[in-house]
Amino acid sequence: MNTLQDKFVDQYCLTGNATQSAIVAGYSAKTAGQKGYELKQRFFQEIEDRTKKMVQDMVPVSLAMLRTLVESAESEAVRLSAVKDVLDRSGMKPIDRVQTSSIESTSKDDLEKELAQLLKH
Numbered sequence: 513m514n515t516l517q518d519k520f521v522d523q524y525c526l527t528g529n530a531t532q533s534a535i536v537a538g539y540s541a542k543t544a545g546q547k548g549y550e551l552k553q554r555f556f557q558e559i560e561d562r563t564k565k566m567v568q569d570m571v572p573v574s575l576a577m578l579r580t581l582v583e584s585a586e587s588e589a590v591r592l593s594a595v596k597d598v599l600d601r602s603g604m605k606p607i608d609r610v611q612t613s614s615i616e617s618t619s620k621d622d623l624e625k626e627l628a629q630l631l632k633h
Contacts, residue, residue, distance in 0.1 A: 516539065520548070520551045523536045524552060526566075531545045532542045532544075533548055534547045581593075582594045582598060600630065
């Protein structure tokens with residue numbers, strides 16, 4: 513990978529815009545659309561790897577900001593939201609329960625009895 517390509521990959525990871533990334537990297541504005549598309553395809557894996565690395569690098573700062581919100585945000589709503597986010601991400605999110613029933617496994621007689629019960633009320 514040459515210097516222009518490397519710069520394109522870095523810029524694309526930040527913006528997600530292939531044409532603008534090609535221009536910023538130093539490619540001609542006239543060919544930036546096509547060149548950006550080609551580079552995005554060619555360096556797909558590198559873009560994916562660098563993007564993941566960028567996100568991982570932001571985790572400590574993000575946790576520090578979240579902690580600050582939990583401990584000292586002026587708004588109670590903001591503090592509550594931050595606390596919920598911490599709890600959710602630490603595995604303490606409430607379980608969403610959905611009750612399902614299968615009509616296919618219910619006999620016709622049972623369905624008729626249930627319908628009769630519902631119509632009585």
